[in-house]
Amino acid sequence: MAGSLAVLSAVGVWGGVAVVAKAVGDIDGLVLGFHRLWIGALVTSAVFYARGGRYNRRLLRLCLPGGLAFGLDIVLFFSALKHTTVANATVIGALQPALVLLLVGRLFGERVTGRAVMWTMVAIGGVAVVVFGSSATPVWSPSGDLLATGALFAWTWYFVASKQARRDLSAFEFLAGMTLVAAVAVTPVTLLSGQRIDPGSAGDWARIAALAVGSGGLGHLLISWAHDHVELAAMSLLTLAVPVVATVSAALFLDERIVALQVIGMAIVVCALGAVVLRETGRAPVL
Secondary structure (H helix, E strand, O other): OHHHHHHHHHHHHHHHHHHHHHHOOOOOHHHHHHHHHHHHHHHHHHHHHHOOOOOOHHHHHHHHHHHHHHHHHHHHHHHHHOOOOHHHHHHHHOOHHHHHHHHOHHHHOOOOOHHHHHHHHHHHHHHHHHHHHHOOOOOOOHHHHHHHHHHHHHHHHHHHHHHHHOOOOOHHHHHHHHHHHHHHHHHHHHHHOOOOOOOOOHHHHHHHHHHHHHHHHHHHHHHHHHOOOOOHHHHHHHHOOHHHHHHHHHHHHOOOOOOHHHHHHHHHHHHHHHHHHHHHOOOOOOO
């Protein structure tokens, strides 16, 4: 029970990330990502050094691919939220487990079944339904959905890079090195973009800090702890609720309208991805 509550708490945190990011004032997604990454890097580095860790050339080299991918994902996802609905950005991002299964599963000796491919295609069809339903809402734009798709591929790259780096590094070594690389990587791009760097109000600074500590710290900490108490299949199914939590939160706090077609599309995505998770962990009945 405690493990499931930890996962559900993480789902709540991650579901609120998109709403908090969109609620930050009139600053570009690139600038928002820049601040979120540097706050996360400074906090993580402080804990890393307090635990006796030290940065070195080998550590940073192993963390380079993951850090670049993570920085790209953060910037693209936050930018997507500025141009499309929370529902679209989070539902598109929810395809990551299926994309990993199809594109990179073989890199780690994982067998991809025909049924997994079928259910993944169904999930992609569900995303198309969500996008089509969102086209009638005033906050939707195709450029935002393209940015969210870019974030999906960047997050998939991060997953592969992190799994490779973890062969030689501990979890916290990778987290510390990766966040520092990501923050450094986005800095020159942000400074040369010509965007306003200062978020402005104290409230926006507080929201950015909440993004860094909540999504980058609390959410991942809860999931890491839950790994010892919840089966992977159950955990994966619970985290599929993130787009639902995010969409409902956006409707409540950002007044983003939800149309019936979006609800149908989200249901298709969650059910299809759930079928993939269950079958690939050997716990589903024959469908």
